[in-house]
Structure formats: C-alpha cells, structure tokens
Amino acid sequence: xxxxxxxxxxxxxxxxxxxxxxxxxxxxxxxxxxxxxxxxxxxxxxxxxxxxxxxxxxxxxxxxxxxxxxxxxxxxxxxxxxxxxxxxxxxxxxxxxxxxxxxxxxxxxxxxxxxxxxxxxxxxxxxxxxxxxxxxxxxxxxxxxxxxxxxxxxxxxxxxxxxxxxxxxxxxxxxxxxxxxxxxxxxxxxxxxxxxxxxxxxxxxxxxxxxxxxxxxxxxxxxxxxxxxxxxxxxxxxxxxxxxxxxxxxxxx
Amino acid sequence: xxxxxxxxxxxxxxxxxxxxxxxxxxxxxxxxxxxxxxxxxxxxxxxxxxxxxxxxxxxxxxxxxxxxxxxxxxxxxxxxxxxxxxxxxxxxxxxxxxxxxxxxxxxxxxxxxxxxxxxxxxxxxxxxxxxxxxxxxxxxxxxxxxxxxxxxxxxxxxxxxxxxxxxxxxxxxxxxxxxxxxxxxxxxxxxxxxxxxxxxxxxxxxxxxxxxxxxxxxxxxxxxxxxxxxxxxxxxxxxxxxxxxxxxxxxxxxxxxxxxxxxxxxxxxxxxxxxxxxxxxxxxxxxxxxxxxxxxxxxxxxxxxxxxxxxxxxxxxxxxxxxxxxxxxx
Ligand SMILES: Nc1ncnc2c1ncn2[C@@H]1O[C@H](COP(=O)(O)OP(=O)(O)OP(=O)(O)O)[C@@H](O)[C@H]1O
Ligand code: SF4
Ligand SMILES: [Mg+2]
Numbered sequence: 119x120x121x122x123x124x125x126x127x128x129x130x131x132x133x134x135x136x137x138x139x140x141x142x143x144x145x146x147x148x149x150x151x152x153x154x155x156x157x158x159x160x161x162x163x164x165x166x167x168x169x170x171x172x173x174x175x176x177x178x179x180x181x182x183x184x185x186x187x188x189x190x191x192x193x194x195x196x197x198x199x200x201x202x203x204x205x206x207x208x209x210x211x212x213x214x215x216x217x218x219x220x221x222x223x224x225x226x227x228x229x230x231x232x233x234x235x236x237x238x239x240x241x242x243x244x245x246x247x248x249x250x251x252x253x254x255x256x257x258x259x260x261x262x263x264x265x266x267x268x269x270x271x272x273x274x275x276x277x278x279x280x281x282x283x284x285x286x287x288x289x290x291x292x293x294x295x296x297x298x299x300x301x302x303x304x305x306x307x308x309x310x311x312x313x314x315x316x317x318x319x320x321x322x323x324x325x326x327x328x329x330x331x332x333x334x335x336x337x338x339x340x341x342x343x344x345x346x347x348x349x350x351x352x353x354x355x356x357x358x359x360x361x362x363x364x365x366x367x368x369x370x371x
Numbered sequence: 372x373x374x375x376x377x378x379x380x381x382x383x384x385x386x387x388x389x390x391x392x393x394x395x396x397x398x399x400x401x402x403x404x405x406x407x408x409x410x411x412x413x414x415x416x417x418x419x420x421x422x423x424x425x426x427x428x429x430x431x432x433x434x435x436x437x438x439x440x441x442x443x444x445x446x447x448x449x450x451x452x453x454x455x456x457x458x459x460x461x462x463x464x465x466x467x468x469x470x471x472x473x474x475x476x477x478x479x480x481x482x483x484x485x486x487x488x489x490x491x492x493x494x495x496x497x498x499x500x501x502x503x504x505x506x507x508x509x510x511x512x513x514x515x516x517x518x519x520x521x522x523x524x525x526x527x528x529x530x531x532x533x534x535x536x537x538x539x540x541x542x543x544x545x546x547x548x549x550x551x552x553x554x555x556x557x558x559x560x561x562x563x564x565x566x567x568x569x570x571x572x573x574x575x576x577x578x579x580x581x582x583x584x585x586x587x588x589x590x591x592x593x594x595x596x597x598x599x600x601x602x603x604x605x606x607x608x609x610x611x612x613x614x615x616x617x618x619x620x621x622x623x624x625x626x627x628x629x630x631x632x633x634x635x636x637x638x639x640x641x642x643x644x645x646x647x648x649x650x651x652x653x654x655x656x657x658x659x660x661x662x663x664x665x666x667x668x669x670x671x672x673x674x675x676x677x678x679x680x681x682x683x684x685x686x687x688x689x690x691x692x693x694x695x696x697x698x699x700x701x
C-alpha cells in the first residue's frame with residue numbers, strides 16, 4: 119500500500135550552551151525515517167528528551183528540520199529545511215489543550231478563525247462545517263457559543279480534536295494528548311479517535327507513555343532514544359519480543 | 372494490627388452561598404505492613420483525604436469524623452501540637468511534583484540531613500555528629516537507588532531530573548523510619564522507566580521495613596499488581612473497597628466495573644482497535660454534584676432509588692455503596 123506520510127532521513131540539531139563560552143550542537147533528531155499508511159497508527163515511545171516532541175513539532179510544521187524530506191502522498195511538503203507553507207494536512211494536538219485555546223474567544227470563533235485562515239469557504243459554509251465537526255467529536259452544535267473555561271478536561275480535548283480535524287487533515291499527531299485525562303474519560307476519547315479513523319481513514323502518530331493504549335490503538339511502534347530510532351516494527355511483534363534493551367526497559371513495567 | 376482506622380470522614384468547603392461536601396462519609400482502614408491503594412479520578416477527593424490525615428488542610432475546610440484512630444489514638448481529639456508530634460514521627464508524605472516540594476535554595480545534602488531526627492544521633496558524640504549525619508545521608512541515598520551520591524548531594528533541586536527529585540523526596544520521607552508513607556500520585560511527573568523504579572523502591576521498602584503505604588492514584592493499572600487492598604472513590608463518595616485482586620475479578624459496583632473494563636487489557640478478549648467500555652458523560656465539577664449517588668447521571672444501572680445516597684453494604688468480602696450491585700447476595 120502507498121503510505122500517506124513518508125519521512126526520510128530527518129535531522130535536527132539545537133545549539134545549546136555548555137560552559138560559559140562554549141556552545142555545543144545537540145543532535146535531537148538523528149536520521150529519522152519511517153512511513154505511515156492510510157488509516158493506520160504509528161506509536162512513538164521513548165524516554166524524556168528522546169526527541170519525540172521535537173519530531174511532532176517538525177511534522178506539524180511548527181519547527182523546521184535541518185535536512186531530510188517529509189512527503190505526504192506523492193507531494194513533498196518539506197525538503198532539506200524548506201517547508202511548503204500551505205500544508206494543513208498534518209495537525210498536532212498536545213497535552214494541555216486548554217492552554218492552547220484562547221480563553222477570550224468562543225469555541226465557534228476559535229474554529230471559524232481556523233477555517234478563515236486556511237480555506238476559501240464562505241461564512242455560511244464555515245458555519246455548516248463548524249456544526250458538523252462539533253457533532254463529529256461528540257459535542258453539540260450549541261457548544262459554539264461557549265467559552266473554553268466552561269468545559270471539562272475531557273470536553274476540552276474534544277474541542278482540540280475538533281480544531282485539528284476541521285481542516286480535514288490526513289495525519290493527526292497526538293503528543294501525550296491522552297495522558298492527562300482520567301481513565302473513564304480517556305476511554306471515550308480513545309473510542310472517538312478509533313471511530314474517526316475507521317470512518318475517514320485518518321492516520322495517527324501517537325506519542326504516549328501509556329503502554330496499554332499504545333498496544334490497543336497502534337499498528338506500528340517506533341522506539342526513540344537520544345534522537346535515534348532504536349526499534350521500529352509491528353506493535354504486537356515488538357510487545358511480544360522486544361529486541362533492544364531500551365525497548366525492554368520501557369515495556370517491562 | 373489496625374494502623375489507621377477512619378469512620379465517616381467528611382470534608383466540607385464553605386463558599387459564599389453554600390457548603391460543598393467534597394468528601395462524603397468515607398471509611399478507611401489500613402493494617403500494619405499493608406499497601407493500600409486509594410483510587411479515584413480527578414475531583415474524587417483523594418488528596419483531601421491524605422491531607423486531612425496528616426492535618427495539613429487550611430481552615431477554609433471543615434473536617435469531621437466519627438473517629439480517626441492512629442494506632443488506637445483518636446487524632447481528632449488531640450491538641451494540634453500533640454497531633455503534629457505523632458504525625459511527624461510516624462507518617463511521611465510524598466507528592467506529585469517533587470521538584471516543587473524541595474527547597475530551591477538549599478542543596479540536597481542539607482535538605483536530607485535536616486530531615487534526620489536528632490534522637491537518631493544521640494548515641495554519637497557531639498564531635499562526630501557532623502560526619503555521622505553525612506553518613507546517614509549517603510546511606511539514605513543508596514537506599515533509594517542513587518549511587519552517584521557525591522554529585523546529587525552537592526546539587527540543587529533545579530539541577531536534577533524529576534525522577535531523582537522524587538527519589539530524594541523518598542529518602543527524606545524514610546529518614547525517620549515512618550510507619551506509614553502516604554504517596555500522593557508520586558509518579559505522574561515521571562517517565563515510564565523511572566516510574567517503574569519508584570514503584571519497585573516503594574514495594575521493597577514495604578517488604579523490607581514493613582512500612583505501610585497508602586498509595587494514591589487515578590490509574591488503576593498502576594496499582595493493580597502490588598497493592599494488597601484498595602478503595603475506590605468517585606466524587607468524594609465511597610464506591611467499593613476490599614482486596615485488590617477480588618475487586619478486579621469481581622467488581623460489585625458499576626463504577627469499579629467501568630474502571631476495570633476500560634483498561635485495554637488483552638486478556639479480557641477485546642480485539643485490537645475495538646471500542647473500549649466507557650461510561651457516558653464526564654466527571655461533574657465540585658459545585659454541581661448530583662444528589663444521592665453521585666454516579667447517577669453516568670451510571671448504566673441507575674434507577675429512581677439512586678437519588679438517595681446508598682449506604683455501605685458488605686458482600687463477597689467487599690464493602691460497596693450501590694442500590695443495584697452487579698452481583699446480589701453473599
Ligand atoms: N528549542 C530548543 N532549544 C534547545 N534544545 C531543545 C529545544 N527543544 C528541545 N530541546 C532539547 O531536545 C531534546 C529532545 O526534546 P523533546 O522535547 O523532543 O523530547 P521528548 O522525547 O518529547 O521528551 P518528553 O518525553 O519529556 O516529552 C531535549 O534534550 C531538549 O532539551
Ligand atoms: S446507586 Fe444507582 S446510580 Fe449509584 S452506582 Fe448504584 S445503580 Fe448506579
Ligand atoms: Mg514531549
């Protein structure tokens with residue numbers, strides 16, 4: 119099958135201070151390559167500082183890699199540090215969704231902004247789209263009049279999800295987006311994500327330390343350590359038979 | 372022997388126009404050497420209960436209880452000074468964000484040294500106390516699995532990772548050999564590998580030193596394999612309590628069942644990517660708690676009778692509070 123997302127040899131370094139005058143290059147992403155097929159989920163696990171969030175931000179275009187390519191379908195969206203800006207097919211959701219929502223705007227305004235900046239839809243079409251999307255994530259059309267503070271944690275995560283899928287992306291990157299949720303609410307969001315994937319063939323990149331969620335939701339797992347891929351393969355195979363010591367340490371818990 | 376025995380603990384918050392009952396008549400008992408898990412999602416009052424036990428709630432909160440016995444002594448009836456003395460001798464507590472609980476202006480050696488009580492050193496002559504204390508600090512660090520003690524001792528909290536900070540907190544907590552360690556979500560700020568280390572450490576302290584642990588968590592999975600007994604809370608109400616294994620295998624309360632079933636555990640025959648069992652709705656905010664059984668609006672079994680708070684009953688070795696338990700009879 120043709121992958122939706124293909125990443126080839128991504129590299130990213132940060133210049134960090136070490137000592138008073140010296141500066142040192144920190145290789146945060148080191149030759150990262152992988153691909154994700156339509157309707158599939160790739161889970162990324164790894165210790166703190168292994169580069170997971172940096173990879174997520176690079177994929178979503180919030181940060182630019184030094185070298186390497188990101189391909190979506192047959193189009194190249196990033197090539198050796200040059201980003202084609204109009205790409206809205208990869209969207210990012212992170213842990214503190216409430217902090218990323220403007221408290222002074224209603225949910226309707228937040229979603230409308232997103233459409234106005236990224237599409238050519240008319241006001242009327244946008245309204246239809248907003249209502250549709252809210253219902254898709256299990257909220258009510260009336261919720262567009264509400265402000266972020268009027269929602270619970272689980273509902274805010276649904277709003278973040280609405281904002282991410284309203285542009286009909288192909289790939290959704292979830293950086294610890296499920297971690298801060300309570301178990302009974304997390305189960306609902308997991309179900310919602312699985313439903314969206316089944317209905318619209320959305321692909322997920324799931325970054326989480328919650329291993330049972332990884333096992334349940336993902337088709338493939340990629341294990342990162344100090345910016346490198348140490349293991350990459352089918353979820354069941356890796357859970358049943360982890361090869362590298364790093365994976366074994368992460369899994370036997 | 373019963374270490375801690377609490378009956379009908381109620382914690383209320385006075386606001387301008389009403390009184391909110393954040394914890395509603397909870398019973399809790401803990402034996403010596405036991406690991407007891409207190410499980411509940413956000414807003415269930417877990418941390419409030421822990422703070423009420425050690426007497427750390429400020430006076431906006433009203434705490435009442437029929438009894439709160441610590442080794443047979445009712446803490447509620449002691450003077451504040453006496454209570455503080457008993458609590459600081461026997462009970463230690465660790466928290467969710469270790470780096471925020473440590474003093475940012477002092478190095479780790481001084482902070483741990485300070486938590487070692489003077490009477491532990493009373494056999495040592497005045498002149499060698501300093502070095503005796505230092506040796507104890509090193510021993511404590513080794514005990515919590517920090518081998519590189521020189522470097523850690525001279526560091527300040529911000530120079531260390533959350534995982535090391537949490538181990539330092541544990542070292543400080545066990546410095547006075549407490550009988551009970553209350554751990555309030557000690558691993559939420561930590562990553563998987565360090566998490567496992569902290570759990571292993573607490574487990575070994577329990578086994579080697581017979582130290583009881585009251586383990587507070589919102590994640591059932593975390594405490595499943597190593598707590599002896601557990602107590603499930605929802606919105607400040609008692610849900611179900613009993614031996615951990617038995618609660619997992621035979622939940623009587625709809626909420627316990629929902630928690631167990633929502634874990635995508637492969638043994639339970641859920642196939643890959645299948646929808647998980649989930650309760651509808653979300654956790655109500657403290658200011659809008661439903662009357663009667665607080666699970667009511669989300670409960671698949673709810674009926675008219677549920678507007679009256681269910682009383683605690685016992686069967687199959689569990690205590691549970693539900694009008695329509697999943698399995699009837701003894
Ligand atoms: N803007 C930046 N400048 C300098 N260094 C950075 C920057 N962003 C990230 N880093 C460093 O890059 C490394 C990887 O960070 P990243 O946030 O990608 O890790 P992570 O795998 O997401 O960790 P976590 O599990 O804690 O979320 C870390 O050592 C971090 O300190
Ligand atoms: S008392 Fe009623 S609402 Fe509460 S858990 Fe039992 S059946 Fe559900
Ligand atoms: Mg991260």
